[in-house]
Amino acid sequence: KEVKYNKNNSNKNQILNLLNKNIKDEDKYIDSKSFQQLANGLFQAEGHIGGYFELNQTSYFRPICYISVNATDESVRLFRILNKNFDNKLKYIISLNKSGLYHIRIQTRDWNLIVNKWIPYFSLAHGDKLRGLKYLLKVYYIQYSNDKNDIDSIIKKLTLIYNIVDNNQRKISLTDKIKLVLNHSYPDYNINNINYNIYNDYLIHELPKEHNEMSIPFILGFYLGDGTFNIKIRDEGTLLWYIGVLRISQKYTEDNEKLFILISDYLNTYDLDTIIRPFKEGTVIVLKVESNQNIKKLSKLLHVYEEFYFIKKDQLYFMNKSSKLLGLVKYWKEGNIVLLNLISEYNLNYRVKNDTKYKYYLNKIEEGFKNQSDLYFLSKVGIEGYLVKLPIKIKPKTKYFYYKTYNKDKDLTLKTALDYRDRMLNLYLIENDLIKS
DNA sequence: AATCACTCCGTCTGACACGT
DNA sequence: ACGTGTCAGACGGAGTGATT
Structure with a gap:
């Protein structure tokens, strides 16, 4: 069982000490390319690229890149391995949330590290994340160029910054910010002359096609961040029906839809079917691996990377184990009960929350098999x-x-x-x- | 299975402060 | 110009239950 760090079993310094320890011996032999793919998948899901301005009236921009997850022994292990790839130069930020659980951010605000290490390392990212990294790099080149204070450079830089995050929460709008900065440096300049449309051309509307690399570790990392697996119990007729479902949801954007199609096509080459669906009136898009056959296939693919289960260790072992029973317990009473116990034990979505419900299901199995012949198989x-x-x-x-x-x-x-x-x-x-x- | 409605709380995204 | 510690409001989506 993965250990979650909460206010009762840990404090910030203890977690920080764990994070600063050397990686475990057995982790020293992890394939760095596979791990990079996994880390990129996690970055795709939980990563952030952004930053902020030092002052309202200047365009000096300070970047922030990070990945954040709940603090557990496995997320600590993951971050230690990741940080080793950055010569341990990434910082940790530990915070306590309302429910008493600790949360860790592995981040850097160092331009040097971002440009020379972070951006190259996370170049396997897709869509908005890749776009964000490319914008950030452009911002860097402008900010540290000789003509950084040219009106054209300022507007171009600000336009890029405001488009790094698609749903930015900046207090000052882009046009107000441009006006503020220009007013400060060029009091005589007539800001009504700005043609903003020109600056939109600096944005990348179509990402280059070379970035279509996909891999199982990337998908696993993506799942570690934004995915979930559960087994639905359908209670109809005389017997229970178990359906395994793995879902990854993202906010609906064209980028994310393309990414999902890329993942879907990739999994298709393993003879594994997926479903891509809009959700919540098109605001969310979901990639689903459903049906017991598909879950079994996926389970086998992921099992190769068992050392990468990290923060979804419990859930993935649950998937691996339950997939040994999905689809074959229909006429098998003992198997039915074992699967019900597994679901109950892992306490996931559609969980068997309380004893009453568990006993109800157990009774349902007993009753259901009374009417079945004992001569199955x-x-x-x-x-x-x-x-x-x-x-x-x-x-x-x-x-x-x-x-x-x-x-x-x-x-x-x-x-x-x-x-x-x-x-x-x-x-x-x-x-x-x-x-x- | 699919879809809808609703609630809550955790994370996301900067923002502020202060030091050098 | 840059390093770093800490904070908070808004929004998203997980969880849940009901209906078709």
């Missing part, structure tokens, strides 16, 4: 005996139990077949760490 073979065919991967795909082997005792034959079926299913649960032996 087993069929009669003419007048010769029985055949057991299990939904799991197993050495002989099917196993026969002939009457003649058991002295033509049909009841004994059936019992042996059933014992075999139950034993193998139970073994499957044990081997996949779904129950204790």
Whole structure:
């Protein structure tokens, strides 16, 4: 279980000390390219590029780049590895939120580090984040150029700054800021002469096509930031129905839609289907991996990067484990209960919140299977005996139990077949760490 | 399954302050 | 011009439940 840092078990200095420790030995062998892809995915989701002005009447801009997440032992581990890629020059900011949980920001406000390290490192980002980095670089070149104080440079720089974040919360509007700065440096200049349309041309409207690199670690990192996985329990008819769903939601923008299509196309090459849907009257766009088949495929792809589970460790183990049962428990009572227990244990969305609900589901399973035949996964073979065919991967795909082997005792034959079926299913649960032996 | 309505609180995005 | 500590209001979206 991942440990969350809250006001009862930690203070700021303790967390800071942990962050400043060296990375763990086993993390020293992490593939740096894969980790960079993962970090870029996380940056895509939780990263920020922005900054602020020192003074209202000047255009001197101070940048801020960061990634922020809840403070847990795993997010500390993640940030330590990330910071090692920056020669440990990134700073940490720790804050306590209202519910008593700590939050960490790994950030820099250092132009030098941003231009030489941050921007190159996060060049695998897409859409608005990539655009933001490109704008920030342009701002840097203007701010430190010889003609930085030219009217043209000032307006160009301010225009770029105001477009780094699509929903900026600046107190002064772009036109007011331009007026303030120009008024201060050029009191005689007639600000009514400014043609703002020209400066919009400095913005990048279409990102270059070379940035279409996609990878499983990037998707994993993106999921770590903005994704969620849960299993819905549908309670209709006589039996329960379990549906695994992984979702990543983003604010609806053209950039994000393109990114989702890129991810979707990439996952398609692994024969994995996704659904992209607008949500909340088109303000949000959601990428979903649904259906038990798709979840199983995704689970296998992600499992390769188990060392990168980080802040979604619990959720991803839950996904890996439950995907061993999704789709095959329909006629299998024990499997049904184990899956229900898993869902209850991980306490995720559509959680089995309280005992009453849990007991209700358990009872539903008991009742549901009363009406089902006990001869599931087993069929009669003419007048010769029985055949057991299990939904799991197993050495002989099917196993026969002939009457003649058991002295033509049909009841004994059936019992042996059933014992075999139950034993193998139970073994499957044990081997996949779904129950204790 | 899809969609809608509603609430709450956590994060996002700067902003301020002060030192050198 | 730049480093750094700390703060806060607004907005977004997670969570929830109901309906079709």
